[in-house]
Amino acid sequence: MTIGARDIRRVRQVRTLACLTLLAVVALLMAWLAGLWAPSGEARGPGSRNRDTDHPTVLLVNADHPLPDDFRTPKLVTLAGTVPASGSRVKVAAEVAEPLRSLFAAARKAGLTRLYVAIGYRTAAEQRALWKRAEDKSYVQRPGHSEHQTGWAVDLADLRVGDGEFGDSRAGRWLAGNAWRYGFILRYPPDKEELTGIAYEPWHYRYVGRPAARTCHDQGLVLEEYVRRA
Ligand SMILES: [Zn+2]
Known part of the structure; x- marks a missing residue:
């Protein structure tokens, strides 16, 4: 053949x-x-960066970016006896404790003596319960998508001010103008709702570290914009 x-x-x-x-x-x-x-899970690429490997606290967590599979809850510390809080069980990530103390010391010097941390770290189970309970979801993230699960976010309040007035209060204005000096950013500003997916929350501050907070403040960026900048 x-x-x-x-x-x-x-x-x-x-x-x-x-x-x-x-x-x-x-x-x-x-x-x-x-x-x-990525073979599965979150999409990655130049348009969807969500973390800065040099600065772990610069991690984007929102409706489109859940906590990564490899995310481990940082070491947590209770705030009791260090800064005023709504209860003895309010916790934050250990790296946030010192910057938060400095922020509160500066706030006290500025005459804000009734400021306190209303909410800090939230477990996945607590976030699930909150999501289930919430009738208005514009202020709540799905479980696995909340910054409160990182230990790097705090909701602040003032004993003298109601929730609806916090943004326009002296405390709200002082925080918006000064929190960046201690590494915190106003995470959900009123004019960036389309980017953040969350309604204006004058009380929600997120620790990202000083360099990122300074850039966000100076350039008017939210974290969604910061992590994607060139
Ligand atoms: Zn919050």
């Missing part, structure tokens, strides 16, 4: 197909290694 021209063509076709398949596999593998393609 002799090998005809048709057989040779067929062998070549199979060889070409095998080469192309191999090339595609290698390309996918390289893209995956470069972090450009």
Whole structure:
């Protein structure tokens, strides 16, 4: 039996197909290694960066960015006896405790003696319960999507001021103008609702560290914009 021209063509076709398949596999593998393609879960890429590997506290957590699978709750500390809080069980991530103390010391100097931390760290179960209970979801994130689960966010309140008036109160204005000096940002400003997906929350402050907080403050950026900047 002799090998005809048709057989040779067929062998070549199979060889070409095998080469192309191999090339595609290698390309996918390289893209995956470069972090450009995730086999499952959250999409990654230049347009959807959500963390700064040099600064772990600069992590974007919102409706589109759940806490990453590899996220481990930071070491938590109770605020009791360090800064005023709504109860003895209010906790924050350990790295937030000192900046929060400095923020409160400065607030006291500015005459804000009734400021306190209403809410700090929230467990996944607590967030689930809150989400279930909330009739108005514009102020609440789904479980796994809340900054309160990181230990890096606090809701602040003033004994003299009602929730609805906090933004326009002396405390609210002072925090909006000064919290960045201690590494905190006003996370849900009134004019960025479309980006954050959350209604204006003058009481919710998020620790991101001083360099990021300064940039956000100076350039008027929310975290969604900050993590995606060039
Ligand atoms: Zn909050």
